[in-house]
Amino acid sequence: MNKLFSKLLLFFTGFSSSLVIFIFLLLSYLCIDLFNLNDISNFLSFDWDVEKEKFGIATMLFSTMAISFNALFLAFVFSFSICSIIFLSKNRYLIFFLEKTILLMSAIPTVIYAFAALMTIVPFISTYKPSSTLSILVASIVLSLLLIPTMSLIFLNIFKTLSLKYQSTCLNLGLSRDDFFFKFVLKNSYKNMTGGVILALSRAIGDTMIALMLAGNALSFPTSIFDSSRTLTSHIALIFANDFDSMAFKAIFFCAVLLLGSNFILIFIIKSIRIK
Amino acid sequence: MLNIKNLSLSYGDKHIFEELNIEIKENEITAIVGASGIGKSSLFLCINQMIRYEKSYKLKGEILYKGIDLMKESEDNLTKIRKNIIYVSQQPDILPMSIYENLAFIARIHKIKNIDEKINAALEKVYLYDEIKDRLHTDATSLSGGQQQRLILARALLLEPEVLLLDEPTASLNEELSHKIGLMLKEHKSTIIIISHFKSQVKKLTNNVYSL
Ligand SMILES: Nc1ncnc2c1ncn2[C@@H]1O[C@H](COP(=O)(O)OP(=O)(O)OP(=O)(O)O)[C@@H](O)[C@H]1O
Ligand SMILES: [Mg+2]
Numbered sequence: 194m195n196k197l198f199s200k201l202l203l204f205f206t207g208f209s210s211s212l213v214i215f216i217f218l219l220l221s222y223l224c225i226d227l228f229n230l231n232d233i234s235n236f237l238s239f240d241w242d243v244e245k246e247k248f249g250i251a252t253m254l255f256s257t258m259a260i261s262f263n264a265l266f267l268a269f270v271f272s273f274s275i276c277s278i279i280f281l282s283k284n285r286y287l288i289f290f291l292e293k294t295i296l297l298m299s300a301i302p303t304v305i306y307a308f309a310a311l312m313t314i315v316p317f318i319s320t321y322k323p324s325s326t327l328s329i330l331v332a333s334i335v336l337s338l339l340l341i342p343t344m345s346l347i348f349l350n351i352f353k354t355l356s357l358k359y360q361s362t363c364l365n366l367g368l369s370r371d372d373f374f375f376k377f378v379l380k381n382s383y384k385n386m387t388g389g390v391i392l393a394l395s396r397a398i399g400d401t402m403i404a405l406m407l408a409g410n411a412l413s414f415p416t417s418i419f420d421s422s423r424t425l426t427s428h429i430a431l432i433f434a435n436d437f438d439s440m441a442f443k444a445i446f447f448c449a450v451l452l453l454g455s456n457f458i459l460i461f462i463i464k465s466i467r468i469k
Numbered sequence: 470m471l472n473i474k475n476l477s478l479s480y481g482d483k484h485i486f487e488e489l490n491i492e493i494k495e496n497e498i499t500a501i502v503g504a505s506g507i508g509k510s511s512l513f514l515c516i517n518q519m520i521r522y523e524k525s526y527k528l529k530g531e532i533l534y535k536g537i538d539l540m541k542e543s544e545d546n547l548t549k550i551r552k553n554i555i556y557v558s559q560q561p562d563i564l565p566m567s568i569y570e571n572l573a574f575i576a577r578i579h580k581i582k583n584i585d586e587k588i589n590a591a592l593e594k595v596y597l598y599d600e601i602k603d604r605l606h607t608d609a610t611s612l613s614g615g616q617q618q619r620l621i622l623a624r625a626l627l628l629e630p631e632v633l634l635l636d637e638p639t640a641s642l643n644e645e646l647s648h649k650i651g652l653m654l655k656e657h658k659s660t661i662i663i664i665s666h667f668k669s670q671v672k673k674l675t676n677n678v679y680s681l
Pocket of ligand 2: 509510511559636
């Protein structure tokens with residue numbers, strides 16, 4: 194029975210991984226067929242203007258990075274603080290409240306975050322800066338809400354595993370709980386924490402709904418975080434191109450390849466961190 | 470030095486020991502013997518109050534250390550006291566670091582001076598130095614069970630605690646090494662409580678023997 198089960202498992206693992214490899218190969222093949230060097234230099238420019246035959250997506254690439262890294266920074270600060278409080282606090286109710294809040298946050302669909310932000314953060318920011326409505330800032334803040342539960346759950350898991358294994362040893366040797374956390378747990382978890390941050394980054398890059406609804410989708414290059422801008426994912430969603438031979442379709446395809454490629458790279462980095 | 474009065478412990482409805490009275494004399498070795506599962510290790514957890522981190526335990530009585538009742542102390546005070554009552558557990562609980570760091574990490578936290586000298590001295594005392602002197606910076610998990618057990622004993626000696634709680638410190642060592650470490654402990658100037666399965670073994674070390 195056990196043998197059968199492990200054989201089945203092996204079969205499904207093999208099947209799904211070969212499927213992924215197949216998709217990747219197919220995409221690579223299509224890329225070679227689809228793009229020539231001229232096209233690629235066109236895509237890597239900053240202007241998108243269909244009339245003028247300009248299909249540059251570098252601006253969207255920049256916006257994606259700007260929003261993702263802002264959100265990542267905010268989410269890291271909050272997640273790290275929340276997890277430290279959960280770990281160090283002696284107030285059981287506070288710990289319970291924070292843990293349940295994180296779980297609840299992970300269950301809320303992104304559309305709801307976006308709607309809530311449209312009614313709260315957006316008017317709030319425009320009272321201080323009337324020229325700014327939908328912007329990189331708004332999208333970053335809301336995107337960070339999406340990343341906080343992902344990151345926090347990973348951090349908490351790392352902290353809990355370490356404390357289950359080593360807390361009694363360290364306290365036996367006269368360490369305080371604070372010493373244990375700051376001098377042992379943190380020192381021994383930064384590698385796995387980096388893995389969690391990168392996982393959150395890949396989530397941030399791949400997010401579509403929040404960027405689409407809150408970043409404003411302007412095609413011009415953003416000069417500050419109060420500017421409206423468009424991410425790669427939003428761009429894919431917004432450009433209607435069903436003519437396979439058109440340059441617009443090719444450009445959209447190129448966006449998808451970039452997204453997929455960045456995801457592969459990030460996952461590869463996580464794996465290589467874990468193996469060491 | 471350490472006075473245990475009318476101590477009773479139970480986990481849930483399971484009584485482990487009742488009305489235990491033990492007097493530990495300063496700078497002498499005291500042995501605790503008893504069958505497996507009788508509650509010897511649990512007694513040590515009571516003494517350093519790590520029992521507080523166990524689930525559903527009930528503890529009554531007094532544990533007087535230099536006249537203060539440990540059971541009534543705050544966790545902050547206990548943190549300081551535990552540095553002076555070091556518990557060496559039955560399973561070698563090494564940390565996921567190099568051999569050297571396993572010792573140096575704790576020494577640095579307790580602001581011990583001349584760390585390197587003291588580490589070497591502690592390793593010499595448990596007859597480990599010669600075996601590992603050229604791989605001090607390799608992972609401590611690569612040590613054998615008996616070597617790990619001596620490493621955590623060295624870690625305890627390094628901190629120079631007033632009281633050493635040794636839970637079967639020579640369980641996985643051969644007779645010769647057990648004997649040598651026994652002699653070392655006999656000459657060591659501090660209060661030692663040692664757990665063992667066998668009365669015959671501890672007779673060589675001390676006349677203060679308590680059976681649980
Ligand atoms: N946290 C706990 N919760 C419930 N029962 C426990 C707990 N810890 C220990 N016990 C039980 O208490 C009894 C005493 O355990 P303890 O480890 O103190 O025995 P011991 O005398 O050290 O045995 P050994 O010589 O085998 O090490 C055992 O029956 C054990 O199953
Ligand atoms: Mg035991």
